[in-house]
Amino acid sequence: MTRTATKFSRSKTARILIVDDHPIVRDGLIAALSRHPNLQVCGEAATVADAIKLIDSKQPDLAIIDLSLPDGSGLDLIKRIKARNVSTKMLVLSMSDESLYAERALRAGAMGFLHKQEARGKLIDAIHQVLDGKIFVSEAINERLLQQVMMGNQPLQHSPITALSDRELEVFELLGQGLGSSEIAQRLHLGIKTIETHRQRIKDKLDLKNSLELVRHATQWVLENR
Secondary structure (H helix, E strand, C coil), X not given: CECCCCCCCCCCCEEEEEECCCHHHHHHHHHHXXXXXXXXXXXXXXXXXXXXXXXXXXXCCEEEECCEECCEEHHHHHHHHHHCCCCCEEEEEECCCHHHHHHHHHHHCCCEEEEHHHHHHHHHHHHHHHHCCXXXXXHHHHHHHHHHHHCCCCCCCCCHHHHCCHHHHHHHHHHHXXXXXXXXXXXXXXXXXXXXXXXXXXXXXHCCCCHHHHHHHHHHHHHHCC
């Protein structure tokens, strides 16, 4: 599957921004990309706020983005970059479940999703494919996207979790990481009442009876999807 996008000239050096809150991951990516003379890291960021500043100041050709960031969601970052109407293309590199997050990332504005466990053999291909204006996902996700097109772009429901909105999923994941409502509100820059509303909607969608069941379910989900 492809999107209409400007193809990047292979004769140019692609300027790449790395957005990941783990220094060891950033160092590994910098080392991997340094082996390719047509790929140059022009900046690195550990937070959404720093990434936005670098997008504005560096205007990279590609941003490699993790979904889990200390001051917000990678999905939100993708949406904010897309809203800026810049030419920067985006590739998600994450430990998050591809079957749940890849389509969300593409809808948000990214052009590729690569699981970190697959990065060693596929990262450079993924980068070049996204730079060329093509979507990069695993074969399984690509097949699912094609099925959705055949069904009129109706999402294929695989579990109740897929019914959650991007924000609800983010709150659900943070609950599973052990954060309380006030901590989540601070992390996402939202009011506590808003978080409580999201919690109630999550309980309704997942048919959970109370907050204890919600936290237990979220914790188990996070453990299974790490």
